[in-house]
Amino acid sequence: MKLHKIFLFCLCLIIFVPQVYGQAPSLAPGFPIIIDSLNGAASQPVVADIDEDGSEDIVVSKNSPPFLIFVYNLQGEVIPGWPQPVDGGTFALAAGDLDGDGHIEVVARTVYSLYAFRNNGALLAGFPQVFANDLDLGRRQIALYDFHNNNTLDIVNATFNRVAVYHNDGSVHTGWPKTLRGKMALYPSVADINNDGNAEIIIASYRIVPQSTNDSAWIHVLNINGEYLPGWPKLLDSNYAIFSSASIGNINNDDSLEILIGSHYYITLDTCYTKINIFSPTGVLLKTWFNRNSGYIEFGDIAIGDVNNDNIPEIAVSDRKNNNFLFDTDGNDVPGWPVNRYQYFPPKLVDIDNDSVPEIFLGYNASTFPEDTGRIYCYKNNAQQVAWSPLHVYGNTGVDQPLFSDLNNDGSLEMIFLGRISVHNHGGYALSVYTFANAAFTAKGSPWPQLEHDRHGTYQFGYVPSDNIVGVPAAEKSIPQFFLAQNYPNPFNPLTTIHYTLSASALVSLKVYDILGREVATLINNEPMQPGKHEKQFDGSKLSSGVYFYRLNVDGKFSATKKLVVMK
Numbered sequence: 001m002k003l004h005k006i007f008l009f010c011l012c013l014i015i016f017v018p019q020v021y022g023q024a025p026s027l028a029p030g031f032p033i034i035i036d037s038l039n040g041a042a043s044q045p046v047v048a049d050i051d052e053d054g055s056e057d058i059v060v061s062k063n064s065p066p067f068l069i070f071v072y073n074l075q076g077e078v079i080p081g082w083p084q085p086v087d088g089g090t091f092a093l094a095a096g097d098l099d100g101d102g103h104i105e106v107v108a109r110t111v112y113s114l115y116a117f118r119n120n121g122a123l124l125a126g127f128p129q130v131f132a133n134d135l136d137l138g139r140r141q142i143a144l145y146d147f148h149n150n151n152t153l154d155i156v157n158a159t160f161n162r163v164a165v166y167h168n169d170g171s172v173h174t175g176w177p178k179t180l181r182g183k184m185a186l187y188p189s190v191a192d193i194n195n196d197g198n199a200e201i202i203i204a205s206y207r208i209v210p211q212s213t214n215d216s217a218w219i220h221v222l223n224i225n226g227e228y229l230p231g232w233p234k235l236l237d238s239n240y241a242i243f244s245s246a247s248i249g250n251i252n253n254d255d256s257l258e259i260l261i262g263s264h265y266y267i268t269l270d271t272c273y274t275k276i277n278i279f280s281p282t283g284v285l286l287k288t289w290f291n292r293n294s295g296y297i298e299f300g301d302i303a304i305g306d307v308n309n310d311n312i313p314e315i316a317v318s319d320r321k322n323n324n325f326l327f328d329t330d331g332n333d334v335p336g337w338p339v340n341r342y343q344y345f346p347p348k349l350v351d352i353d354n355d356s357v358p359e360i361f362l363g364y365n366a367s368t369f370p371e372d373t374g375r376i377y378c379y380k381n382n383a384q385q386v387a388w389s390p391l392h393v394y395g396n397t398g399v400d401q402p403l404f405s406d407l408n409n410d411g412s413l414e415m416i417f418l419g420r421i422s423v424h425n426h427g428g429y430a431l432s433v434y435t436f437a438n439a440a441f442t443a444k445g446s447p448w449p450q451l452e453h454d455r456h457g458t459y460q461f462g463y464v465p466s467d468n469i470v471g472v473p474a475a476e477k478s479i480p481q482f483f484l485a486q487n488y489p490n491p492f493n494p495l496t497t498i499h500y501t502l503s504a505s506a507l508v509s510l511k512v513y514d515i516l517g518r519e520v521a522t523l524i525n526n527e528p529m530q531p532g533k534h535e536k537q538f539d540g541s542k543l544s545s546g547v548y549f550y551r552l553n554v555d556g557k558f559s560a561t562k563k564l565v566v567m568k
Helices: 002-022
Strands: 033-036 047-049 057-062 068-074 092-095 107-111 112-118 144-146 153-157 163-165 189-191 201-210 213-222 247-249 257-264 272-279 285-290 301-307 314-318 323-327 348-350 359-363 373-379 391-393 404-405 411-421 429-436 480-482 497-503 504-514 519-529 532-538 546-554 558-566
Touching: 033 057, 047 092, 057 429, 068 107, 068 532, 092 144, 092 359, 107 144, 112 153, 112 497, 144 189, 163 201, 163 373, 213 257, 247 301, 301 348, 323 359, 373 411, 391 429, 480 546, 480 558, 497 546, 519 532
Parallel strands: none
Antiparallel strands: 033 429, 047 057, 057 068, 092 107, 107 112, 144 153, 153 163, 189 201, 201 213, 247 257, 257 272, 272 285, 301 314, 314 323, 348 359, 359 373, 373 391, 404 411, 411 429, 480 497, 497 532, 504 519, 504 546, 546 558
16 A cells, blocks of 8 residues: 555656646747837736636737737737727736726826726727826836725826826826926835725835936825825935835735835946835835845845745845845845846746745846747746746747736636847837646735736735626626625735625625635625625634635626635
8 A cells, every 4th residue: 555655646746747847838829929010118918808708818009100009819819899099109008997887997008198998999988188298208107996995996197206096087086196206206006005994005206316326215105195194205315216116015924014115326327236125104114135246236126925835925026137036024045046047027926836836937138139039937936947947938038027817717827928029129029928737826826926916006915906707607797787896905814895786686695715615704695685885894813824715696696706815
């Protein structure tokens, strides 16, 4: 019997491990697609089920005339109603149910305007909205969020030195726009950092006087009315600048979120001191540490995730001169790191072997190479590459971030990315999709990037969009009937609220399950309810930290399931 068990174990190693680590991802049929052969700049794509067929689609822009927004399905086909024209190159894209009608809208931010399209390509009433760009240089991100907990989304938009919040009808929210100190507003992040049930907007600005000499940088934390939270804005050390977004996450297992952001101080045009800063919700600097590779240029955006399954997150970040770091929350290098690999986007943390522990993905940025020799590298947490790494792909892969998602819910992970297809990143780009067979996509195993979980663009660790519609047949989705929102806050400890909408009187059940499918709580047990918006509070104090699922069942005609995360 003992020999039999050993034989089975060895057989599993022979069969299963090569399938996960040894089997290289395969290019999906219909890809790559040349999106633009003229322009070297492209917005980050997002994925969402735009045509409501149960499979997610890819939203991407063309940034040379004629300027267009495309939506491709997994077969590489443009879905009906698309592409749609816009007035200039697109800096940022997002997707979410803006007006709470059960359908996903596409939001595009161009140089001049803010667009919101319905899933059939028609403009949402009130859009586009033209804004003053004030010599808007570089890319600016947008973020979507349900600030009022009413199942609708507002749009946060940053320009050269101002931030504005728009309602879903295109009107500007009271208290906005807000002019920031400094001359450059960077990418906004959104989260309820102080755990009071109301989300805040976190954004950095800096000043350059003269050009190439940094003179002061600020971090701003504002509520939905444009007012500063106590302790903000925060002035960094003199002559420090910030070129990245704030990443938001609970890294010390307390009841609030922390703000993580890099900053740097130029010594010369080519060298600088650069460091990681961690702030409390009230602006207290909790921790800071320097890049120990002296003379290297600034850190990029920070990725957060538990890469060794100890329930304590690690911090992954790249600097702009070849170094890719994996730190613990005290700033110590994880053994084997840093890894030398020249890339621009932040490391991606994605599980490809179904052990709920993410691997670390890095791109390769080179100034010149043939079109088909880009590379994606994949490392285990000990800094060893997996068997198939690097993956040779189409175009330069070091500039735009790859996305990861199970696009068609078949249990296999997809990687979506834009590759630059000429030298020096000028001259067009191509959209590619690769499939990782048998690699399941989960929130715990794939904590960063957040651009599938977080197509709202919040830069918040563990955030899941509130407007996913799961388990509804395509025929029923055409007419909004019932809707289950994402619980808020999420992650939570110990209380969270679940919102749902009924279009007719019905018998309703709402239950919570663990990852093995065992029922752990009954919140509503086949109770009659009236049409309208409803909410139910859930107390998870008796549950251990981890991923759970809650399911809404309405008269046996509608069923929807979403994930919730208990974090203690």
